Amino acid sequence: MESISERLKKIRQNVGTQMKNANSSSADPVGKNGDDTCPICGGTGFLRLDLPVGHPDFGKIVPCECRVETVQEEKLAHLRQISNLDKMGHLTFDSFRPEGFGLDPIRSQTLKMAYQQALQFAEDPKGWITFIGGYGCGKTHLAVAIANYRLQQEKPALFVVVPDLLDHLRAAFSPQSTTTYDERFEQIRNAPLLILDDLGTQSATPWAQEKLFQLFNHRYNARLATVITTNHKLEEIDPRIRSRMVDLDLARIVHITAPDFRGSGMEFMSELSTLSQHSDKTFETFDLRTHELPRAQAENLRQAYTIAKNYAAHPEDWILFTGTYGCGKTHLAAAIANHFAEQNQNALFVVVPDLLDHLRAAFGPQSTTPYDKRFEEVRNAPLLVLDDLGTHSATPWAEEKLYQLFNYRYNGRLPTVITMADTGQLAPRLKSRLLDVGRCTAIEITAPSYRGTLPTKNKNRPYKKRKYPPR
Numbered sequence: 001m002e003s004i005s006e007r008l009k010k011i012r013q014n015v016g017t018q019m020k021n022a023n024s025s026s027a028d029p030v031g032k033n034g035d036d037t038c039p040i041c042g043g044t045g046f047l048r049l050d051l052p053v054g055h056p057d058f059g060k061i062v063p064c065e066c067r068v069e070t071v072q073e074e075k076l077a078h079l080r081q082i083s084n085l086d087k088m089g090h091l092t093f094d095s096f097r098p099e100g101f102g103l104d105p106i107r108s109q110t111l112k113m114a115y116q117q118a119l120q121f122a123e124d125p126k127g128w129i130t131f132i133g134g135y136g137c138g139k140t141h142l143a144v145a146i147a148n149y150r151l152q153q154e155k156p157a158l159f160v161v162v163p164d165l166l167d168h169l170r171a172a173f174s175p176q177s178t179t180t181y182d183e184r185f186e187q188i189r190n191a192p193l194l195i196l197d198d199l200g201t202q203s204a205t206p207w208a209q210e211k212l213f214q215l216f217n218h219r220y221n222a223r224l225a226t227v228i229t230t231n232h233k234l235e236e237i238d239p240r241i242r243s244r245m246v247d248l249d250l251a252r253i254v255h256i257t258a259p260d261f262r263g264s265g266m267e268f269m270s271e272l273s274t275l276s277q278h279s280d281k282t283f284e285t286f287d288l289r290t291h292e293l294p295r296a297q298a299e300n301l302r303q304a305y306t307i308a309k310n311y312a313a314h315p316e317d318w319i320l321f322t323g324t325y326g327c328g329k330t331h332l333a334a335a336i337a338n339h340f341a342e343q344n345q346n347a348l349f350v351v352v353p354d355l356l357d358h359l360r361a362a363f364g365p366q367s368t369t370p371y372d373k374r375f376e377e378v379r380n381a382p383l384l385v386l387d388d389l390g391t392h393s394a395t396p397w398a399e400e401k402l403y404q405l406f407n408y409r410y411n412g413r414l415p416t417v418i419t420m421a422d423t424g425q426l427a428p429r430l431k432s433r434l435l436d437v438g439r440c441t442a443i444e445i446t447a448p449s450y451r452g453t454l455p456t457k458n459k460n461r462p463y464k465k466r467k468y469p470p471r
Helices: 004-015 065-083 105-123 139-152 162-171 181-189 206-222 239-245 267-272 295-313 329-342 352-361 371-379 396-412 428-434
Strands: 046-048 061-063 128-133 158-161 193-197 225-230 251-256 318-322 347-351 383-389 416-420 440-444
Touching (some): 128 239, 158 162, 162 181, 162 206, 206 239, 239 251, 267 371, 295 329, 295 440, 318 329, 329 383, 329 416, 347 371, 352 396, 396 428
Parallel strands (some): 128 225, 128 251, 193 225, 318 416, 347 383
16 A cells, blocks of 8 residues: 555646755646746746645745745835835934924933934834833834835834724624734734834723733744834833833834924923023022021031032032921022023923822813823923922822832932921832932031021020021
């Protein structure tokens, strides 16, 4: 009795196909040769690979050499159609403004670095790159610019907004769908270059989370080039996905602190910041009260003034002013912010209870600014001044929001100025960051309030009252 392999061999011989080594570039033509047709495939455009029985690609149909260019063009056109990039053809590296619009040097530098990183990735897309930033900071422009750059080089790239991606996959289950779910998911997860925009804005259903994890995990294991944009901080992303996004062997994170380019760059700050109400509080108008304070208190106030002025010249890490009401701590904090603003840099000055009210108001139906955008702008302010910490209502929600704000700026070592009466009533999580001498300079102002009465050296003399506040 003949073996199955022997019978298959005879069948192939009877069919009359020209059998060649599977390691060569030639294959079994499907169809008949004609005078005006491709001599390799006979005009069909496809070939059946010449492989032994049992090979995983046995019987597989592949495009002929004569159709490689056509297939590539069709693939690029299909990816462009799915990506909807025809409507975003203007978003290129040439149309991007790396210096931003009226940005301070710190934010401008982060935008330039993001631009350079994106351009390098577009020229040689390897590994993963994630752009993190607030609404309108330019991260989507850079992501689309990468896609357009690759397509101009006739290289495949698939751009998709994450919520749209999930809708695209769900639609495959519809009876009217011409593509099966498996085919659609396979096409996306194996795209040579996949660009996922707005990660974190999708509905967090178990199905959505599972599909995204499968997508990220496959591309992570296959080391496929991937671009991600998000306005969420990393700790808010699914830990399974985050662990792959932060793998230094494969991925890099690019933070963009520029504000919404659709505004002037100062629009949000002017709405929330009350610095304009403290325009008179400068270092030049600060009264050192040399002739009215005891020597120790006068020296303490001068030292606070000197430290504040040095900090304004080189704002790094945190500075904390404590002291009784009216001792001058708010004046010094405002002076730092005003000096910062004079250098054409954005400074956000806000009283802590007012800040929390603004955040709560963002949840209201009449709010024109979503909470995420409001909180993002506050925590990424180039210079943040938090006045009167400790006077807010200590609700669990308020404590949690303040901790998130403190923790973000503490880890990022972002310039922050804080004033408060004392640290005694502060939550331990907040206090631990304020008392870190490696990152926060704490200054206790011992001078009494200039608004009240002040003791003189002669205990028999009555208190002397100031007629005017210090200028």
